Amino acid sequence: MRPILLDAASRAHRYLEELEMRGVAPSPHAVSRLSELGGPLPQHPADPEAVLAALDTIGSPATVASAGGRFFGFVIGGSLPAALAANWLAGAWDQNAGLAVTSPTSAALEEIALRWLIDVFHLPEQSGGAFVTGTTMANFSALAAARHSILARAGWDVEANGLFGAPPITVVVGDEVHVSLLKALSLLGLGRDRVMRVPTDDQGRMRADMLPPLTDRTIVCAQAGNVNTGAIDPVREICAAAHDAAGWVHVDGAFGLWAAASPALIHLVRGTEDADSWAVDAHKWLNTPYDGGVAFVRNASDLTASMSASAAYLQQSQKSGRGDPMLYTPEMSRRARGVEIWAALRSLGRSGLADLVERTCRYARRFGEGLASAGHPPLNEVVLNQVLVSFGEDDITRRVIDGIQADGTCWCGGTVWHGRAAMRISVSSWATTERDIDRSLAAVLRVAASSRRS
Ligand SMILES: Cc1ncc(COP(=O)(O)O)c(C=O)c1O
Secondary structure, eight states: OHHHHHHHHHHHHHHHHHTTTSOSSOOHHHHHGGGGGOSSOOSSOOOHHHHHHHIIIIIGGGSOOTTSSOBOSTTOOOOOHHHHHHHHHHHHHTOOTTOTTTOHHHHHHHHHHHHHHHHHHTOOTTOEEEEESSHHHHHHHHHHHHHHHHHHHTTOOHHHHOSTTOOOOEEEEETTOOHHHHHHHHHTTSOSSSOEEEOBOTTSOBOGGGOOOOOTTEEEEEEBSOTTTOOBOOHHHHHHHHHHTTOEEEEEOTTGGGGGGOTTTGGGGTTGGGSSEEEEESSSTTOOOSOOEEEEESSHHHHHHHHOOOOTTSOOOSSSTTOOGGGTSSOSSOOOTHHHHHHHHHHHHHHHHHHHHHHHHHHHHHHHHHHHHTTOOOSSOOOSSEEEEOOSSHHHHHHHHHHHHHHOSOBOEEEEETTEEEEEEEOOOTTOOHHHHHHHHHHHHHHHHHHHHO
């Protein structure tokens, strides 16, 4: 395998080096060539090196350069060097991470990474954790644990009997709830439309003073990091109200929870540690390769009760402290995604992680200040790494967004904020430099000026 693996490494290295020179969005020509990778299923085997060459020659130019420093769409990080390299090595290992017996290394690294993450987020030491594909599945896993806990207390075994005939659960969300949380609720049979919505303030934070009456059958879903503004719900107040009624609080902290890693920003997430479950992404702000997210549940047994499965042929680990990883996740067989989470944390350390979070927030502020100086003040308070901006009439803003995507210097997406079209700028990558911000700001201002003229 040596030649093909070295070839892959050298192609990957060249790809990353060339990101500096190419447009962030792929050209329409590059995308149109993707059909060359298709056609009927080949009748006969092909040379593996030719397969790789085709993938690189046709696939690489049609990628979005989100691994570089000038992609500001959605909330997408790059891949830290140690995390990317660990991901490659783990690919070579090809471990099934579901059982300790099929991957002692993965099980151990997940356990270590879990302890480190619990430390970073100041969560209860004994919390259980699940290494899943992202925050959608982390929300799903944590809410499955919440559903278990509430119904078990009511004398109902939801894993055995399902929800038909079960005592009703009330789910409370903020008006600015992320759509992935609603998706998780719908998958769990809790319904995306039967939630109670709480009004939010001008930054999208749930109004804790407007919570409905809560009971011990209520799950309140708070959010740390509004996808548009970065604003964080008043989780301490929400927890106090919900816990007074013996209800459950879940925090969707896909990216915002990482504020806890920074001594300068931790005040924003104070009180999140009071909740009962949490969801966070690694592939966003921790800058691990896709895909990776983690669910944490204060009482690990609520998570294992909702996720467990057993069969005679599945050797369950007795030795490992937390038992087999599959006892915590919706999946059984899965990749060893904890390896790159471990590598990212090991390579950054506490100070590197704080620096990553603070640096990207500083760059977001720099972007926002540059826009404001040019007459386009951000629509949001830039508290984290998200900037929202409008360039006047909605169609002008939309033209600027289309224009910047076509220009290629950087990539920013669009949204609607309080009824107005807005451009979103999310600075989430370790690879972004001050020069990237200045180049991108200049490009946005150039495109904005020409969109106003046209
Ligand atoms: C607040 C919030 N929750 C959940 C998600 C979904 O995360 P994922 O795409 O990793 O499942 C996002 C994604 O941006 C988010 O911002």
